Amino acid sequence: MEFDLWWLLVLPLMFALGWLASRVDLRQVGKERALRRDAPQAYYRGLNHLLNEQQDKAIDAFIEAMTADPDTVDLHFALGNLFRRRGEYERAVRVHQNLLSRADLPREARERAQLALAQDFFKAGLLDRAETAYEDLRRSAYASQALTSLLQISERTQDWHKAIARAAELELRATGTYQRQIAQYWCELAAQHQAAGREAEAQQALDAALQASPQGVRPRMLRAQWAQQRGDLALALQSLESIDLVQPEFLALAAVQIAQLRQQLGQVQEGLAWLRQRLEQTPAIDLLDAVLLLDPDPASRARCAQGYLQSHRSLLALKRVLEHPAPGAVVPEVATAMQGAVDNALRSRQRYRCAACGFEARQYFWHCPGCQGWETYPPRRLEELSLLGS
Structure with missing residues (x-):
């Protein structure tokens, strides 16, 4: 119980x-x-x-x-x-x-x-x-x-060897072509070697840049710059004029330097004929400047500037006409006043503009400071681009 x-x-x-x-x-x-x-x-x-x-x-x-x-x-x-x-x-x-x-x-x-x-x-x-x-x-x-x-990290830290390797790997993954960037990386590496006095390594880097992008303009310009510093004017001239064979529209960036080299080498008439031909084929205000620099005849300079203005009606061309007037055509004081007016109007138009982000700069950049893009600047200033667009 x-x-x-x-x-x-x-x-x-x-x-x-x-x-x-x-x-x-x-x-x-x-x-x-x-x-x-x-x-x-x-x-x-x-x-x-x-x-x-x-x-x-x-x-x-x-x-x-x-x-x-x-x-x-x-x-x-x-x-x-x-x-x-x-x-x-x-x-x-x-x-x-x-x-x-x-x-x-x-x-x-x-x-x-x-x-x-x-x-x-x-x-x-x-x-x-x-x-x-x-x-x-x-x-x-x-x-x-x-x-x-x-x-992007390699670019920011300027570790160009890593940048080259990573861009090549991205290309192997079929994510796009990176040959132009790789060529620019080699150019940056070449500039580092040259600044450190390693000229042989700098030239090898330029060779690699041209191998990556055979139509590259910057390697040719760097090679010409360093050849001119060594006193090898013939090699410098050859490097610059070869730009016409690969990308004629970029010849404007080197036109004035070509004219100066022709002067130093005593090849004024040959250079003048060569530059006039390129000016007809690929008109640009820098090519006009190069022709005006080499032409010893004031009347001929005036005719050249006026002819360019007739076919390319821009303020830049007008400025050149005022800078090279025909003898007795314009009163000097009036010409000076007109040049001042044109300069004021051109103040915001003598710039290069990035085609990717619109960043504007007075000098030409291979690497845009705004969007960090490579070779995104057309080799023409805003005034010339607006004329081409119209």
């Missing part, structure tokens, strides 16, 4: 404990369900704030959503990208490092988080850490994107 009475006391107690446990579980489940209901609401609020360009409110909403559902990977990416866009790189790094610390993160999400972390470092200017992060992605689905960023 005592045994039976004991069971009669235990059974109700067990029932009561089970009921209490179920109530606790139900409350916990209810709280979790409420949090999960709140998470998407906060997420949608964040998206709405983003659409309304309210980044502060969007960040608050995403943080609330992450608190409610910390396992949601997309919320981490959204929040990290927002921090990066706002320039809060340290917070972006923490978000993406928190993702990478999770052992249960799928491979695809892990690679995506690694890419986001590398972008954080790159934007923050921590190029060494960005390079390490991008290197870890070279065998991932983001390999091409990582290599492109690594190439």
Whole structure:
């Protein structure tokens, strides 16, 4: 009997404990369900704030959503990208490092988080850490994107050997042609060697640049510059005039230097005939300047300038006519006043403009300071380009 009475006391107690446990579980489940209901609401609020360009409110909403559902990977990416866009790189790094610390993160999400972390470092200017992060992605689905960023890092750090290797690898991956960039990298490397007094290495680098891009103009101009510094005027002239064989439109960049070399070599008439022929074939104000520099006859210079103005009605051509008037044609004081007026009008037009980003500069750049593009400047100033466009 005592045994039976004991069971009669235990059974109700067990029932009561089970009921209490179920109530606790139900409350916990209810709280979790409420949090999960709140998470998407906060997420949608964040998206709405983003659409309304309210980044502060969007960040608050995403943080609330992450608190409610910390396992949601997309919320981490959204929040990290927002921090990066706002320039809060340290917070972006923490978000993406928190993702990478999770052992249960799928491979695809892990690679995506690694890419986001590398972008954080790159934007923050921590190029060494960005390079390490991008290197870890070279065998991932983001390999091409990582290599492109690594190439940009090589350019910023002026590590031209790495830039050449990475551009060649990108070309092997069929992501485009990089021969023009590779040629420019070799030119930059050649300039480094020349500045350090390593002339043999500099010439080898120029050979490599021409091998990468046989129609390259910059290697020819560099070779001419250094040959002229050594006193080898014939080689300098040959290098510059060879531009006409590969890219005649770029001959304008070297025209005045060609005229000066012809003068120094005592080849005025030969040079004048050669330049006049190129001026007819590829008209450019710099070629006109070269012809005017070599022509010893004032009347002939005036006729040349006037003829160019008739066929190319630009302020630059008018300026040359005023600078080389026919004898007795214009009163000197009037000509000076007219030149001043033309100079004022040309002040904003004697610039080169990048075809990629529109960055303007008074001198010609092979590497655009604005968009970091290579060979994006046409070899014509704005005044001439507007004339060609019309």
